[in-house]
Amino acid sequence: MLKRLKTTSGVLLLAGVAMVAAACGGANTETANTNTNATGVNANVGAAGAENSMTAETRVGPDNSEIRTENTGGVRTETRTFRDTNSPVERVVVTTRDGRRTARVYYRDRTVRELPEDRIESALNATGDALVAAGGRVVDVSKEIGAQAADKTEDALDEAADKAEDVGGAAARGAKKVGSEAADKAEDVGDKAASGAKKVGKEAVKGAKKVGDAITP
Numbered sequence: 001m002l003k004r005l006k007t008t009s010g011v012l013l014l015a016g017v018a019m020v021a022a023a024c025g026g027a028n029t030e031t032a033n034t035n036t037n038a039t040g041v042n043a044n045v046g047a048a049g050a051e052n053s054m055t056a057e058t059r060v061g062p063d064n065s066e067i068r069t070e071n072t073g074g075v076r077t078e079t080r081t082f083r084d085t086n087s088p089v090e091r092v093v094v095t096t097r098d099g100r101r102t103a104r105v106y107y108r109d110r111t112v113r114e115l116p117e118d119r120i121e122s123a124l125n126a127t128g129d130a131l132v133a134a135g136g137r138v139v140d141v142s143k144e145i146g147a148q149a150a151d152k153t154e155d156a157l158d159e160a161a162d163k164a165e166d167v168g169g170a171a172a173r174g175a176k177k178v179g180s181e182a183a184d185k186a187e188d189v190g191d192k193a194a195s196g197a198k199k200v201g202k203e204a205v206k207g208a209k210k211v212g213d214a215i216t217p
Helices: 002-052 128-134 141-215
Strands: 054-061 065-072 075-082 089-097 100-107 112-114
Touching: 089 128, 100 128
Parallel strands: none
Antiparallel strands: 054 065, 065 075, 075 089, 089 100, 100 112
C-alpha cells in the first residue's frame, strides 16, 4: 500500500512539473512573439520617421554669407544668403534631388539665373562678383510662381465644385424627402376626409331612411 502511494505521488509530481514547464514555455513564447512584434513596429516607425524627417543646420559662409542646409524627404537644399545689402547677389540655392544638383543665383535686381553645371560646385564658396560673372540661363521665376498659383487655384476650384455638388445633392435629397413626406401627409388627409365623408353619407342615408320609415303609415 505504501509503495502504491509513493508511485502515485511520483506520478502526480511529474505531472505538476510538466504543467509548470509547459506554462513557462508558453509564457516565454508569448514574450518572444511580443518582443518580435514590438521590434517590427519600431522598425516600421523608424523607417517612416527617417523618410519624413527633416534636418537643418546653419554655418558661416565666405564673403559675409550664411549657409543653411536642409534635408527633407531625400531632397537636400543649401541656401547661401549674403548679409551685405550692397552685394549684387541676394542668395544662392543649391538643390540635390535624386543625385542631380542644380544651382540658382537670386540677384538683388530680381533677376534669377541657373548656373552652368561646371559652376555648381563653387556656388557655395564663390564671391558675389564671381557669381555675377558666372552668368547662366535666366530663369523666369514669375512663370513658375504663376503656374504654382494656377495649380492652387485649380485645386481650390475643384474642391469648391465638389463641395457645391455635395451641397446640391444633399439639398436635392432633402427636397425629395420633404416632398415625399408632404405627399404622404396629403394622401393621409385625403384618405381621412374621404372616410369621413363616406361615414357622413352613410349616416345621412340611415337618417333619411329612418325619417321615411316614420312618415310611411
